[in-house]
Amino acid sequence: MKQRLLLDSTQIDLAITRLCYQLIEVHNDFSNSVLIGIQPRGIHLAQRIHKKLSDVIKKKEILCGNLDITFYRDDFRQKELIPSSTQVSFDIENKNVILIDDVLYSGRTVRAALDAMLALGRPRDVELVVLIDRRLSRNVPIQAKYVGKTVDSIASEKVKVEWKESEGKDSVVLLTEK
Amino acid sequence: MSKLSTPHLLGIKDITTSDIELIFKTADNFKDVINRPIKKVPSLRDITIANLFFESSTRTRISFELAEKRLSADVINFSSASSSVKKGETLIDTVNNILAMKVDMVVMRHPAPGAAHFLSKNVNAKIVNAGDGTHEHPTQALLDAYSIRQKFGKVKGKKVAIVGDILHSRVAISNIYCLKKLGAEVMVCGPTTLIPKYINALGVKVENNLRKALEWCDVANMLRIQLERQDIKYFPSLREYTMQFGLNRALLDSLKKEITIMHPGPINRGVEITSDVADSKQSIILEQVENGVAIRMAVLYLLAGRQEEN
Numbered sequence: 123m124k125q126r127l128l129l130d131s132t133q134i135d136l137a138i139t140r141l142c143y144q145l146i147e148v149h150n151d152f153s154n155s156v157l158i159g160i161q162p163r164g165i166h167l168a169q170r171i172h173k174k175l176s177d178v179i180k181k182k183e184i185l186c187g188n189l190d191i192t193f194y195r196d197d198f199r200q201k202e203l204i205p206s207s208t209q210v211s212f213d214i215e216n217k218n219v220i221l222i223d224d225v226l227y228s229g230r231t232v233r234a235a236l237d238a239m240l241a242l243g244r245p246r247d248v249e250l251v252v253l254i255d256r257r258l259s260r261n262v263p264i265q266a267k268y269v270g271k272t273v274d275s276i277a278s279e280k281v282k283v284e285w286k287e288s289e290g291k292d293s294v295v296l297l298t299e300k
Numbered sequence: 301m302s303k304l305s306t307p308h309l310l311g312i313k314d315i316t317t318s319d320i321e322l323i324f325k326t327a328d329n330f331k332d333v334i335n336r337p338i339k340k341v342p343s344l345r346d347i348t349i350a351n352l353f354f355e356s357s358t359r360t361r362i363s364f365e366l367a368e369k370r371l372s373a374d375v376i377n378f379s380s381a382s383s384s385v386k387k388g389e390t391l392i393d394t395v396n397n398i399l400a401m402k403v404d405m406v407v408m409r410h411p412a413p414g415a416a417h418f419l420s421k422n423v424n425a426k427i428v429n430a431g432d433g434t435h436e437h438p439t440q441a442l443l444d445a446y447s448i449r450q451k452f453g454k455v456k457g458k459k460v461a462i463v464g465d466i467l468h469s470r471v472a473i474s475n476i477y478c479l480k481k482l483g484a485e486v487m488v489c490g491p492t493t494l495i496p497k498y499i500n501a502l503g504v505k506v507e508n509n510l511r512k513a514l515e516w517c518d519v520a521n522m523l524r525i526q527l528e529r530q531d532i533k534y535f536p537s538l539r540e541y542t543m544q545f546g547l548n549r550a551l552l553d554s555l556k557k558e559i560t561i562m563h564p565g566p567i568n569r570g571v572e573i574t575s576d577v578a579d580s581k582q583s584i585i586l587e588q589v590e591n592g593v594a595i596r597m598a599v600l601y602l603l604a605g606r607q608e609e610n
Contacts, residue, residue, distance in 0.1 A: 190329065192329070193329075193333065193341035193342070193343045193371075193601075194341060194342060194343075198343055198344075198604075198605055199604070199605055202302040202303055202605075203302075203605065204302045205325075205326060205329040206329075207328070207329065207332065208329075208332055237342070240338075241333075241336060241337075241338040241340070241341070242336060242337075242338075243337070
């Protein structure tokens with residue numbers, strides 16, 4: 123297994139900062155916008171973005187939730203799926219929802235997330251933020267509006283995103299079999 | 301720990317502690333789902349489930365049916381009263397005919413102990429036991445333990461008294477297996493004639509005095525007297541049973557501590573439990589019913605999602 127570092131912790135931080143300013147350009151003070159991280163791996167990015175946004179715009183509270191999509195996946199019975207919890211303590215009806223995940227690959231996770239989100243209400247607008255966009259491997263017509271870094275990779279390669287909160291360090295690595 | 305150790309749910313005796321914990325963890329998620337405005341998830345949309353009830357049931361059948369519908373499964377219901385069973389068809393034939401119409405899972409209640417095990421060995425479908433005679437009722441035990449876990453935060457170390465007709469109760473047997481696996485202490489209480497002879501082999505305490513049992517326990521699970529299964533007289537009269545083993549407000553208030561009251565239903569009000577106790581704040585009977593749907597969703601989801609080894 124060959125490893126290539128795509129982003130180190132400084133670069134991840136820079137990318138998140140840039141994503142936050144892009145979000146602020148569109149959503150101003152987030153009075154009608156909410157953040158939703160996709161379980162299990164999107165929540166760390168959502169929390170980082172939430173923290174940075176709160177630092178920058180100093181509004182009392184920006185709403186941020188976690189969405190579990192296990193029961194909405196289309197690959198049930200093809201692999202073991204372990205559900206996480208959904209924590210969306212606010213109403214998303216007529217809100218601008220910003221979905222957040224770490225890697226956009228086939229697009230199936232986001233497809234399931236759209237279904238899962240609609241079970242909670244009807245948002246006015248939905249946008250997608252990802253840290254890594256593997257743009258050559260989409261199975262469904264879904265694309266992110268805000269992208270940390272675009273990566274051209276083939277199916278046999280893997281992108282591993284690590285977070286300080288779960289793995290002890292921030293990094294994005296491309297794994298190539300050889 | 302992401303997969304059940306068994307392809308069927310036949311009894312609590314056959315599953316492991318980590319199976320139980322996995323079911324509880326999954327049920328937490330489903331509990332969240334059924335409290336949303338849209339209570340449905342599409343997980344089992346390609347699965348057909350047959351509910352075969354050879355014995356009458358209200359709660360269990362509705363609970364299973366709701367669980368199946370909230371998982372988006374297709375459901376067919378069968379009750380023996382209006383079927384060819386009356387014309388002499390055997391169990392295997394009945395089930396195989398239903399399976400020939402492409403059914404993936406079978407939820408079955410049957411008056412004969414071991415019916416679910418028998419079926420699992422003879423037909424090609426996933427079987428969920430919804431009660432087989434006086435043997436086991438696994439989903440009831442799971443939801444009872446889950447309700448205790450919800451009330452106290454954990455099951456381990458809790459003292460549970462099961463009171464009533466232990467001899468004829470599949471709920472009692474499944475509850476004992478389940479609670480022991482989760483590390484609770486269990487006591488059974490009832491007239492000696494309604495305590496099975498070999499109950500000690502299950503590692504439970506036996507008490508014939510209701511007051512002593514209640515003083516000991518944190519949770520009392522009150523069972524119904526199953527007159528329909530009693531072929532001979534086990535006690536002089538229902539009135540005498542009620543005086544000895546019926547739970548009423550005065551008895552509950554005279555205890556030094558507050559205990560939690562459970563009942564698997566159907567309740568015979570005024571026999572094993574009085575109305576003011578069943579409807580009191582100490583009772584979690586309706587929580588049990590609510591948890592039943594989440595537990596059954598978890599069981600069906602985990603069984604349907606289990607990949608078969610090739």
